[in-house]
Amino acid sequence: MPGLNLLIDMLDTLDASTSSADTWQRLVGLYEGAGASFFVLGEMDQATGEIIFLQSTMNRPWLDHWVDRNYASVDPHCPKKGIPPKKLETVTTLHSERNLWPIGSDPEQRIFFDELADAGYHGASSIPCPLGDTSRVRLVAFGAGAGDEGFMRSPVFHTLSLLAPVAALRGTRLEGRHPDIFIKAGPKLSTRERDVLSLLASGQLNARIAERLKITEPTVRKHVTSARMKLGCATREQAVAVAVSRGLISL
Incomplete structure (x- = not known):
């Protein structure tokens, strides 16, 4: 058998x-x-x-x-x-x-x-x-x-x-990374998307983020929406929390 x-x-x-x-x-x-x-x-x-x-x-x-x-x-x-x-x-x-x-x-x-x-x-x-x-x-x-x-x-x-x-x-999720395996949660965030989420995590508002990154507020909102969709989140607060938990950004 x-x-x-x-x-x-x-x-x-x-x-x-x-x-x-x-x-x-x-x-x-x-x-x-x-x-x-x-x-x-x-x-x-x-x-x-x-x-x-x-x-x-x-x-x-x-x-x-x-x-x-x-x-x-x-x-x-x-x-x-x-x-x-x-x-x-x-x-x-x-x-x-x-x-x-x-x-x-x-x-x-x-x-x-x-x-x-x-x-x-x-x-x-x-x-x-x-x-x-x-x-x-x-x-x-x-x-x-x-x-x-x-x-x-x-x-x-x-x-x-x-x-x-x-x-x-x-089976369980591996903690951290291992050289012989692959851990990925959805599409990659762009550098600018990570920058925007990092500033959101620090409590910055759209206007201040736009000023810091030298972009417009509509562009900030576009990056937030894109990151939120990639991470499968309904709100920007959820996107920040998920990005932090996955180590995509740090506080």
Whole structure:
């Protein structure tokens, strides 16, 4: 019973974990040791569309590109804002079988899949795991690299999919940064957006911020709105709080 053995191994391994970093490394070891080419753990708020955190063993150039192109908006493995967590479904894509791609006429999504394959990733499956009755969902994703598509059709692949809820609930956000993982919460803020939020955090009003940065007040408001949208916040106060909590600005 390979599935039961994998479950027992997962629980035993996670029970022995001593920290968030240790838990992450153990989950990576379990999934990649079973044949996955990469492993991803994330958390999203479906009410606001905010990415709370995202950790991945995919290569850094691809992850940086994913952020720079704001591919969260077209990546079918990234749940879209507004869909209740309990209505989210598992998404599986395989580059060699494009009929599995949940794409329509969006040319950017087609570009996304081609670039994903060029980066060496030819298959992926993402399993959403609702966190109780909240609007938040944990996401576990893993998949195959070039030449490893057979893994996506193997019994162990299906077993790992079934074990995803355990990984989602036992996995936690890493504290700080780690050289082998990627943590990103949404699109990058521009330098000017960070400047404006920093001044807001210090209690400055729009007029004073405009004077300090030598820009107009409408431009200040534009930067605030842009930063707020990127961070998935309804108000400027929330945007400042989120930016501080993520270390994007300091007080």
